Amino acid sequence: MSVYFLYCRPGFEKDLAAEIQHKAAEKEIYGYCRVKDNAGFIEFDATEHEPGLLFKVLKLDDVIFARQWFRQVAELGDLDEGDRITPIIQALENEIFTDISIDYPDTNDGKALAKFAKKFTLPLSKALEKRGLLKKNTKRRLHLFMQSSDCIYLGFSVFSNASRHHLGIHRLKSPKDAPSRSTLKLEEAFHHFIPKEEWDTRLGSGLHGVDLGASPGGWTYQLVQRSMFVAAIDNGPMDTRLMETGQVRHYQEDGFVFRPRRGNNYWLICDMVEKPTRVAKLMAQWLADGDCKEAMFNLKLPMKQRFNSVLECFDVIENELAELDIRYSLKAKHLYHDREEITVHLYCTKRYDGL
Ligand SMILES: C[S@@+](CC[C@H](N)C(=O)[O-])C[C@H]1O[C@@H](n2cnc3c(N)ncnc32)[C@H](O)[C@@H]1O
Incomplete structure (x- = not known):
């Protein structure tokens, strides 16, 4: 599968889609985007090309409208509330990684998932460690992007070509004595x-x-x-x-x-x-x-x-x-x-x- 998942500010999906298609095509990677207005993410499908090729030829820093990205490996729907972990482990097959990020869109619906994401991190990490999937020194991060609590996209980013900030958002504290929030x-x-x-x-x-x-x-x-x-x-x-x-x-x-x-x-x-x-x-x-x-x-x-x-x-x-x-x-x-x-x-x- 050579599908990439890219995060953006809600409302900028079409702009990101236009940009990624343009910049990938400059590197002779051709694909199309699945876009939903105000979703806070898009999918770029470049199935004809080798998985992960985009990350070798394009830097996240060069994609203006993208905050974060990963290469998708699975989409899990209708997850059972009682056991979300088993299907995740099955979908990962034997892929290994060093870090986990549980993500959601920067929308009101997405923010409502933040609490769940936090609670889910520890049991998931433990289960992945036990299965030998979460390991040191792989330079890869597993992303679980929750569109809702029962629909999750799974995929990987590489540390050297991804944002180190959760959701690709660099939060800063507004200084008290600054004259404006800008x-x-x-x-x-x-x-x-x-x-x-x-x-x-x-x-x-x-x-x-x-x-x-x-x-x-x-x-x-x-x-x-x-x-x-x-x-x-x-x-x-x-x-x-x-x-x-x-x-x-x-x-x-x-x-x-x-x-x-x-x-x-x-x-x-x-x-x-x-x-x-x-x-x-x-x-x-x-x-x-x-x-x-x-x-x-x-x-x-x-x-x-x-x-x-x-x-x-x-x-x-x-x-x-x-x-x-x-x-x-x-x-x-x-x-x-x-x-x-x-x-x-x-x-x-x-x-x-x-x-
Ligand atoms: C968005 S505000 C700047 C806010 C400022 N950066 C801050 O952090 O407090 C834009 C400013 O640009 C100024 N401005 C617009 N056109 C200008 C011009 N031709 N020459 C000088 N200032 C201009 C406006 O007066 C306004 O105060």
Whole structure:
């Protein structure tokens, strides 16, 4: 069986389906998707191809709308309430794995299963261990995805190409003194895009950043917390406590016109609600002009054809940067704290003059 199970934010199933078909086809893997509106997951059926091939040619990090994925090995329906474990063990045959994740969709129905999932974990683990299926050092995780308490999909992911977070959701605690909850979007983005061992240099104290569309300051707060200096651009007011840190200068200017006065700016962050291609172009121009080394920004997506809209924005960025002597990486993810937007990271890895 070469069927893949992919999780997403409910409401984004069609976007994920369009994306996985497009990206798999680029690797010459052809298949079709089974999609149900607001289910919080899709199935990608690539039965003609070797099982697991998709995981060898595509990284989860490169699939924008997917939070988690696994290769399906069985679908169990009408499970007996008295004994769910026996059919699970039978379906697994002799497959071995090192970890178990009991999953459910990120929907209201799914959340109602969370308690059951928690209670089920221990007896299931014990039974699987006893049968010799749960073993050390296999690099594989068993997923039990419960659509309901009597309908379960079973399958495997590989540690090196899957999310380490349960359900692919990175939960973060909202800092009490942050001016807005959107602060979590940028915090999650830093965790997702910047390797921890590089935080000291890329998110370290003393760096300078510009925040376009900064009011009231949730994103600026993330830089200030890391002892950076921020130029905050917005006609709206900035949080008083942030201003009192002395690390923030507030400019009531148009974010599409503002540029840093000095050549020492490292970060560009941008949360302006604007046409996505317009924002994409602006970000690429900053990078092209050497006005920042890294940019983290949101693209607010339309209600329909979101994946096409992302492709259009990537084209805009790639065209802006095509003729220049710079190397860059361009990555995007629909993060847990994002809603109708995705977060994009544009990073100039080879710089000319100065920065
Ligand atoms: C979603 S809010 C930003 C929230 C902020 N990131 C936070 O965490 O608190 C978008 C902001 O973009 C600002 N904005 C929109 N267009 C702008 C422009 N052309 N120049 C500057 N700011 C703009 C709005 O005034 C608004 O405050």
